[in-house]
Structure formats: C-alpha cells, structure tokens
Amino acid sequence: MSAQGNLLPVATGRESWRTLRALARARRWPLIAAVAALVAGSLLAMLTPLVLGRIVDLVAAGKGAAAMTGPAAALVAVAIGAAFLKALGQVLVARVGEPSVAELREKALERALDLDLETVEAAGTGDLVSRVTEDMQLVAEVARDILAYFAISLLTIALTVVGLGALDWRFALAGLCAVPIQALTARWYLKAAPEVYAAERVARGALAQRQLDSIGGARTVRAFGLGERHLAGVAEASRAAIGLAMRAVRTQTRFYGRLNGAEFVGLTAILIVGFLMVRADIASIGEATAAALLFIRLFDPINIVLGLLDDIQQGGAGLARLAGVIDMPRRPAPEHPREPASAAVETEGVTFAYRPGHVVVDGVDLSVAPGERVALVGASGAGKTTLVKLIGGVHATGGGAVRLGGVPLEDLDQATLRRTVALVSQEVHVFAGTVADDLRLAAPEATEERLWEVLTMVGADGWATALPHGLATVVGEGGHRLTPTQGQQLALARLALADPPIAVLDEATAEAGSAGSRELEAAAARVLRGRTSLVVAHRLSQAADSDRVVVMAGGRVVEQGPHEELIAAGGGYARLWEAWRAHRAE
Known part of the structure; x- marks a missing residue:
C-alpha cells in the first residue's frame, strides 16, 4: 500500500487483486456458470464465418438454391443460439457484478465512517469523498457495463484464432502479423495509462477538496474577503484536472490509431495469403472467405478488449483507491477492555x-x-x-x-x-x-x-x-x-x-x-x-x-x-x- 503526501493510501496491484478475489470467491458458482455460457456462445458464434464460407463454395460450384437451404437454416440457428447464450452469460455476470459492487461499496463506506477524524482531516475530506463517490461509480460501471463485454471479447479472440488455425495454419500465421503491433500498443498503453489516470483521480480529489473548503467556509471566505484567492485556487485545481484529462484523451487517441494500423496489416496479410493459396489450389474460395471473415470478426473484440483497457485502467485506479481505504489498519482494540465506573x-x-x-x-x-x-x-x-x-x-x-x-x-x-x-x-x-x-x-x-x-x-x-x-x-x-x-x-x-x-x-x-x-x-x-x-x-x-x-x-x-x-x-x-x-x- 502506498501513500501520497497526506492523502489516504492507495492499494498496490496485489492488494487490489486480493480484494477482487475475495469478492469473486463468495460468488464462485454464478461466476463459473457465466463463464460456461459465454464460452458456449462464443463457440457457436464462430460457426457463422465457416457457414458463410461453405455458401460461397456452393455458389462457386454452381449449386442451386435448394443447396442453400441447409446452410441458411444453420445460420439462423447459430444466430439464435449464440444470442441466447450471450444474453444468459451477461445476466449471470450481472448476478456476480452487482452484489460484488454492493459489498465493495458497503465495505468502503463502513471503513470510511470508522476512520479517525485526524486522518480524514490530514488527507482532506475531498480525497475521501471522491473515493466513495467518483471512484465507486467507476468501479460500478466496470462491473455493470464493461465486465461482460470484456469477457466475451477475450473468449471470441481466443476461439477465433483457434478457428483460423483449424482452417489452415497459414491463415493463422498471416493473422498473427497484426499481433506485434497490437502487443506493442498494449504494452505502451498499459505503461502510460495507469500513471495518467491515477494522476487524474488525485487531481479530481484535490479539486473536490478546494470546492468543499470554499463552499463549507463560505461565510468566513466572504467575511475576510478571500473570495478571489479561493476562486484562484479552484481555477488552478481545475486547470490541473483538465490538463490531465486532455493528456488522457491524447493517450487514448494514439492508442486507437495504432490499433487501426494493426487491423490493416493483418487483413492485408490474410487476403494475400488467401489469394496465393486459392491460386495454388491449396484452399477453396470459401475457405479464404471464411478466413477473412474470421479475421474481420476479430476487429470488434480486439478493439473492445484493448479499448476497454481505458475503462479498466480507470476502474483499476478507482479500485486501488477504494481498497486503500478498506485495508487501512484499524485502531487497535484494547487487549482487556474495561467499562467506565462513572460519568466522571x-x-x-x-x-x-x-x-x-x-x-x-x-x-x-x-x-x-x-x-x-x-x-x-x-x-x-x-x-x-x-x-x-x-x-x-x-x-x-x-x-x-x-x-x-x-x-x-x-x-x-x-x-x-x-x-x-x-x-x-x-x-x-x-x-x-x-x-x-x-x-x-x-x-x-x-x-x-x-x-x-x-x-x-x-x-x-x-x-x-x-x-x-x-x-x-x-x-x-x-x-x-x-x-x-x-x-x-x-x-x-x-x-x-x-x-x-x-x-x-x-x-x-x-x-x-x-x-x-x-x-x-x-x-x-x-x-x-x-x-x-x-x-x-x-x-x-x-x-x-x-x-x-x-x-x-x-x-x-x-x-x-x-x-x-x-x-x-x-x-x-x-x-x-x-x-x-x-x-x-x-
């Protein structure tokens, strides 16, 4: 656990994971069911490009409309089954996430209310308020709106790569051309983003403290003519928060630009390899089509996973600040507690x-x-x-x-x-x-x-x-x-x-x-x-x-x-x- 000046401590990555594991352990069976539903849904959805490739081969072979009935029915069945399993998985994830968020909120508030006043005063009430409000909201959004999409996207990526390899190892190898760019992008982002978002959270806490001081002491501020000084302080804190927010936006923009470049490189490699394999009669047009569609199908989940790292990083920074409060050492209880003998x-x-x-x-x-x-x-x-x-x-x-x-x-x-x-x-x-x-x-x-x-x-x-x-x-x-x-x-x-x-x-x-x-x-x-x-x-x-x-x-x-x-x-x-x-x- 680390401390920043007089601010309340911030949990380390290991301490944050320990908090998450404790929350998940209490809900292991709904979590296992959610993972099973999401895996089954992703496996089923992966059949769509393969069926479409089969239709392309049937058309290329000059087959009639009757030959399309089976693949078309399979497409409908795949779509319905995958949608049902995806919805079921999201519901089960919510059944894990919402109670976990509620428990985290209760623990954070319980510990915040039990803190020594001198600790809160030294840190500033703005720091504590921003943790149990803004940081808690960030964590809740990750658990409620992001966790399911993140899990589905990760599964889709893994299973689609397996599908490309099942078609032909050369398709998988071509698709992997995008990986170095994506890996370097993710590495750069994971190194740059936490510092930016953590600094932004601290700046928001400082801004909240400035505002609370000015509003809470409004009478004193007016009585001593300190209005201009307090407005200048709020403006300075606002500029610091805005500057860090803009730095976060620039980081995010560069991140997505590099991901788009990786998509272009990967799809180009798939199309070139597919063309060469079809010309050499190693693969059919339908198989090359299926490979391209499978890779295109990776665009959204890869962008979601890497894009949601933006929200995950912010949620992680918020979780670390909440876990820092929850894990603060409590005032030691007396070894042999006593009762007062009188009201003296x-x-x-x-x-x-x-x-x-x-x-x-x-x-x-x-x-x-x-x-x-x-x-x-x-x-x-x-x-x-x-x-x-x-x-x-x-x-x-x-x-x-x-x-x-x-x-x-x-x-x-x-x-x-x-x-x-x-x-x-x-x-x-x-x-x-x-x-x-x-x-x-x-x-x-x-x-x-x-x-x-x-x-x-x-x-x-x-x-x-x-x-x-x-x-x-x-x-x-x-x-x-x-x-x-x-x-x-x-x-x-x-x-x-x-x-x-x-x-x-x-x-x-x-x-x-x-x-x-x-x-x-x-x-x-x-x-x-x-x-x-x-x-x-x-x-x-x-x-x-x-x-x-x-x-x-x-x-x-x-x-x-x-x-x-x-x-x-x-x-x-x-x-x-x-x-x-x-x-x-x-």
Whole structure:
C-alpha cells in the first residue's frame, strides 16, 4: 500500500487483486456458470464465418438454391443460439457484478465512517469523498457495463484464432502479423495509462477538496474577503484536472490509431495469403472467405478488449483507491477492555499538536465530576474544540492521559466509547430521509412516542407537527428544507435518544440567530440535565448557566471556577463578560 503526501493510501496491484478475489470467491458458482455460457456462445458464434464460407463454395460450384437451404437454416440457428447464450452469460455476470459492487461499496463506506477524524482531516475530506463517490461509480460501471463485454471479447479472440488455425495454419500465421503491433500498443498503453489516470483521480480529489473548503467556509471566505484567492485556487485545481484529462484523451487517441494500423496489416496479410493459396489450389474460395471473415470478426473484440483497457485502467485506479481505504489498519482494540465506573471526566497533562512544533493543547489538567456541567470559553484558537475532541476520543493525545469514569481511553473499545460520550458540533447536517429515520440513527428501536418525547424536549414538536407528513416527511437532500435551528434541534434530539452519560456540545448553538440561539440554549439545558457535560460556549450566557467555567488561552487552562466567583475575581473572564454584555447592549 502506498501513500501520497497526506492523502489516504492507495492499494498496490496485489492488494487490489486480493480484494477482487475475495469478492469473486463468495460468488464462485454464478461466476463459473457465466463463464460456461459465454464460452458456449462464443463457440457457436464462430460457426457463422465457416457457414458463410461453405455458401460461397456452393455458389462457386454452381449449386442451386435448394443447396442453400441447409446452410441458411444453420445460420439462423447459430444466430439464435449464440444470442441466447450471450444474453444468459451477461445476466449471470450481472448476478456476480452487482452484489460484488454492493459489498465493495458497503465495505468502503463502513471503513470510511470508522476512520479517525485526524486522518480524514490530514488527507482532506475531498480525497475521501471522491473515493466513495467518483471512484465507486467507476468501479460500478466496470462491473455493470464493461465486465461482460470484456469477457466475451477475450473468449471470441481466443476461439477465433483457434478457428483460423483449424482452417489452415497459414491463415493463422498471416493473422498473427497484426499481433506485434497490437502487443506493442498494449504494452505502451498499459505503461502510460495507469500513471495518467491515477494522476487524474488525485487531481479530481484535490479539486473536490478546494470546492468543499470554499463552499463549507463560505461565510468566513466572504467575511475576510478571500473570495478571489479561493476562486484562484479552484481555477488552478481545475486547470490541473483538465490538463490531465486532455493528456488522457491524447493517450487514448494514439492508442486507437495504432490499433487501426494493426487491423490493416493483418487483413492485408490474410487476403494475400488467401489469394496465393486459392491460386495454388491449396484452399477453396470459401475457405479464404471464411478466413477473412474470421479475421474481420476479430476487429470488434480486439478493439473492445484493448479499448476497454481505458475503462479498466480507470476502474483499476478507482479500485486501488477504494481498497486503500478498506485495508487501512484499524485502531487497535484494547487487549482487556474495561467499562467506565462513572460519568466522571479527567485529563492529566494532556497535550496535542496537529503539526510538529505547533502545540494546540498544552498540558491541560481538568477534572469534571459526574453530572457536572462545565463551560469552556476563550478566544478562537485557544484549544477548546481540540480538548473536547480529545475527551471524545476523536483525536489521540500527543501526551498525557484522558480518563472516563476512571478508565483511560485506550482501555475502552470503540462501542463503549461511543456509548459513553457523544459530541454535537456546530456543523449542522440533516441526513436524507424522513424525520423519524433521521432521529432513529441514534436509537433504531425508538418508538414513535419516544421520538415525539425528545422532539418536545428540544422544542421541535411545534414545527415537526406542522410538517406535511409529520415524522414521515422527507428532509435533507432533495426533501423538506430545515432551518439551521431546526437542524440543531434534531441533533440535540438524537443526543437525547442516544442517552450517553457524558455529552459534549461544541458551539452547538453558533449557527442560529439570536432568537434561535435562545431556543437552542434552552433545549440544550434540558437535554444535558443529569449528564456530565462539557460545553464549548459560543455565547457567554451558556457559561453563566454552567456549574463551572474553564477559561483557556494558548492551549492552557488559565482560569476556572463558578461564574460568579470568576466575575468577582476581576480577571480575564470578568473582562470578557463585561465586553460581551456591552456588545449585547448595543
């Protein structure tokens, strides 16, 4: 497996074949039946040129129309039988390909969802998105539309060469004149194309990342006047992708031009040898005709096989990128997993850096009692979000320890960790599907009564009742559009359904307006009641309502205590509070 910079790894050829073999092994009998049907169909179709050659000999011998009845009937029977077997083979190939593609898609998505966030962030979400969308589509097209034609064409080529040899070895030898040109063409193409297509896939991933960064951070881009810079970046990535696409087109054009030259050389040799053999009375006109027709019959399958190498190469590049994700090493499971004894949270000397030498969290000691609500405040870049991600197990610490209920994070398996702590961020995402489906992502077994209960808890029952079809209303992509406040209410409702003992809210009310923020803060307070909770406070009203306020600066804890005590102390938090109150009064 190879890696390209910070991008996710790409599987080697051997690793990709291993993935394919595993998929095929699970469906060996339909695959064997498909190969048998395709072989039988190709054998039957090969009789057509031979029968036509026989008709030519009958005409040359001056035979009447009655002599043509048998060969004509044979042609009809051959056509019907070959068409049936070809269709059967394609159906059986589909029965192998479609489930294989579905399994590959499920494995890739399952592994993608299980990746560490820091790995995805280092690679860029565009790289991962392009793999599970564009690369998956390429592989699906190869399996669905290309695999059957490729297999049929290979069989046709092999059996037709055997047929030429059966007529006369000299016909086969003449036809082989095209092989050196075709072999050199294929060799050149197989060497040149993978590099081109792999580079094009990477360039498309980089373009997707540029677009995601610009669209996802549109507000920040506009606020800081970075529009021109981002447009220039997208344009640069687009030019790189277009340049590689044009390079791929030029490679493909040269490829087909050389194949046409090989066809001309091979057919010319067959016709010359046929003429000489007929003149020397070694072969009949019908046999020479059959040989020429057999060679002409090779044009399409050879062009299909070599032409489909274009799609196979792209599909292979896509498969390697998907297999690279699927085969990524998983986070090691604890040898002796433990269960947290309580809902307490403790960090001891925790440090973290996204890049060497750029420490974001620096030696933080923090202890949160079961059921306590702690607000984290501080300037942007103080390390608040990173700290709560470390507590939630999203990132692995660079030093120090995080303990939940007295148990270090590394002693918790992933299922226990996700059951113990849940994080709601400011990034609103409404999943495509019904409202009920969106909610049941957190608790698949939840009854409709329970769904309404949590919607009422977060203050969403009013708008949910007004939806055209209630909980059966489709929301998300292509469905009913929800406001940011409504999307965050759904996220809080999912948190209530998941019912973790420890909850983390990372500026979960930041995207709402002032009225929406008050609604969300009240909803969050109801959901967090009775849980150990850490709230990255976007508004200091959240800090004032907390049991304790922790002030961070430069990755360190600089103040902590109840809101009133910190105000009385007259330190940095008190000044921050006064500035925030003055801003609200304006």
